[in-house]
Amino acid sequence: MAITMYQSDRNVVSPTNDASLYSGLVSDTNGTLRRGSQFSISVNGLTVTVGTGQAVIQGRLVEIIQSETLTLPANSSGTIAIAVDLTKENDVSGTAGTPTYQVEVNQAYLVAVTGKLTQDDLNNGGFLYELPIASFTSTTTSATTAVIKSVFNDTGWKDMPLADGAVFNQKSNKYARYRVLNGMCTIVFDGIDLTRSTGQSDLFKLPKEIIPNITDFQAMLFQINNFDDNNTNVYPATAVLDTKHIYTRWNSNVFGKGSFTHASGTIIYPVG
Incomplete structure (x- = not known):
């Protein structure tokens, strides 16, 4: 037969089938879990010690049980990464189905990558996926590291880069941050002066990791508030996303009533 069902009576679910299922259930995302020390990093000379933790990589649960x-x-x-490498062969001992059976997993390991990370699709014919957990810079005898936050399905809050010419209004609250959680990006911001940005409308540059998950970026519209000089009148505006930046589009004939030195609001949209 040309059709099968892996979770059927008397059938066998292979690691490949199992990983494909889990990867699909989490929208093919990868990242670390809040387990153990979350791969804490310490350095002694050129030797790095990585603490305990778990990560989901291409639907596979990888765990450091004791510090490596x-x-x-x-x-x-370069980058310190956890690699899942399907070109490796695992070592087995004992008899399958008995307490003596053991598997030494060689397909998951730590690696220092000095070039570009390899991130194949392991569920569609790929063989190697390297998940970054820290960056490093080394001299002849020592090294420094910086943790790369890749919490599974949650980036945590990050600074949102303003568009060229956009600045914070020094007389108001000043912040612009974004967070990707479970495939949804939330941008919160306040106190942005757009008067010197392109068209007096550009808000943000768009980091690669939060490009919206749509084909018609101009159709991605969200409501924000824009205040005039005195911060007394509220004029509704729409945030428009394309592949490089986010800009505002006025919803009514209010342009010119104020210099729009104070933009604030929330934008939410799918990414990936």
């Missing part, structure tokens, strides 16, 4: 060490290359910079 890794030697970094000297005079280099």
Whole structure:
């Protein structure tokens, strides 16, 4: 037969089938879980010690049960990653189905990458996926590291880059942040002066990781509030997203009634 069902009576679910299912259930996302020390990093010379933790990589649950060490290359910079490498073979001992059966997993390991990370689609014929957990810079005898936040389905709050010419209004609250949680991006902001940005309307530059998950970016519209000089009148505006930036579009004939030195609001949209 050309059709099968893996979760059927007497059938066998292979690791490949299992990983494909879990990956699909989490929208093919990857990242670390809030388990153990969340892969805490310490450095001694060129030796890095990575603490306990768990990560979901292409639908596979990878865990550091006890701290692991890794030697970094000297005079280099790059990324510390957890690799899932299907070209490797695992070692087995004992008899399957008995307490003596054991598997030594060689398909998951730590690696220092000095070039571009390899991130194949393991569920569609790929063989290697490297999940970054820290960056590093080394000299001949020592190294420094910086943790890369890749919490599964949650980036945490990050600073949102303003568009060229856009600045914060010094007389008001000043913040612009974004967060991606479960495939949805939320941008919150207040006190942005648009008068010197392109068209007096550009709000933000769009980081690659939060490009909207649509084909017609101009159709992605969300309500924000824009205040005039005195912060007394509220004029409704729409936030429009394209592949590079976010800008405002006035919803009524109010342009010119104020210099719009104070933009604030919330934008929510799907990414990925």
